[in-house]
Amino acid sequence: MTNIVTELSLAKPVVTDGAWGTQLQMRGLAVGDAPDPWNLDHADLVEQVAAAYVAAGSQVILTNTFGANRVLLERHGLGDKVAEINVAGVEISRRAAAAAGARVFASMGPTGKMLAVGEISAEEAREVYLEQAAALRDGGADALLVETMSDLAEAAEAVAAGVAVGLPVVASMTYQRGARGFRTLMGETVAACVKRLTEAGASAVGANCGMGPEQMVAVVNECTAAGSLPVWAKANAGMPRQTAEGTIYDVGAQEFAAQSLLLRDAGAAFIGGCCGSTPAAISAVVAALRG
Numbered sequence: 001m002t003n004i005v006t007e008l009s010l011a012k013p014v015v016t017d018g019a020w021g022t023q024l025q026m027r028g029l030a031v032g033d034a035p036d037p038w039n040l041d042h043a044d045l046v047e048q049v050a051a052a053y054v055a056a057g058s059q060v061i062l063t064n065t066f067g068a069n070r071v072l073l074e075r076h077g078l079g080d081k082v083a084e085i086n087v088a089g090v091e092i093s094r095r096a097a098a099a100a101g102a103r104v105f106a107s108m109g110p111t112g113k114m115l116a117v118g119e120i121s122a123e124e125a126r127e128v129y130l131e132q133a134a135a136l137r138d139g140g141a142d143a144l145l146v147e148t149m150s151d152l153a154e155a156a157e158a159v160a161a162g163v164a165v166g167l168p169v170v171a172s173m174t175y176q177r178g179a180r181g182f183r184t185l186m187g188e189t190v191a192a193c194v195k196r197l198t199e200a201g202a203s204a205v206g207a208n209c210g211m212g213p214e215q216m217v218a219v220v221n222e223c224t225a226a227g228s229l230p231v232w233a234k235a236n237a238g239m240p241r242q243t244a245e246g247t248i249y250d251v252g253a254q255e256f257a258a259q260s261l262l263l264r265d266a267g268a269a270f271i272g273g274c275c276g277s278t279p280a281a282i283s284a285v286v287a288a289l290r291g
């Protein structure tokens, strides 16, 4: 079936955006505070982040809705604001994207409760994601991005919820490299994730966070070998290091951009950045990919 995700992927590589959390922190979000409520209280500052990525050349930008599910918002006493925060998040990104004709893929992250150990049932997870996905659709998202997932069962529920509300879905897992190769926190292989997420109805699969661009190239290779869907890749700008000045990421914009060429050569259809990546890095990626 053709949809905006498959359509965009035909003209790959598509440049997506970079990290949002650190950009919001530069604008006053306290470390450890939930960014999602800013869609209501500081919409102008959230829009600055979205606009910075559009200006950098992102063809796809995300939304500030990564943690805007009922389970996480309830911890902040905002369980009754799920719809409002998600709709506002999409509207903010749409305003920033409009001028450049960029697309808005709305972000859905983990609930923070593990299905594997019974903290939440599959049915409950599906309900939580159905509520968030419906609000993101109502706000006008072009597609959904299920991201930073370390539990394949939870990711599959989120993908199914997105499909159920009628949106194309990109499914992005987080892997770590161990002695047996790349695995999610729950021990699932890349091939197992690609297979199950494809069956759940994803239009693209891939990985974000947890590793720098070099390892991400290897994960992209595993994704392309395991299936036929377009591949999404958002590496961190290296691994975080704690210093007296705060958290530092070692991969600068130029090196990050050089690595994006390797991601392209490995077959990645959507290329952006996760933690530590900046509008400057995305701008360098655009320049590198355009040759």
Ligand SMILES: [Zn+2]
Pocket: 208, 209, 210, 236, 274, 275
């Ligand atoms: Zn990240």
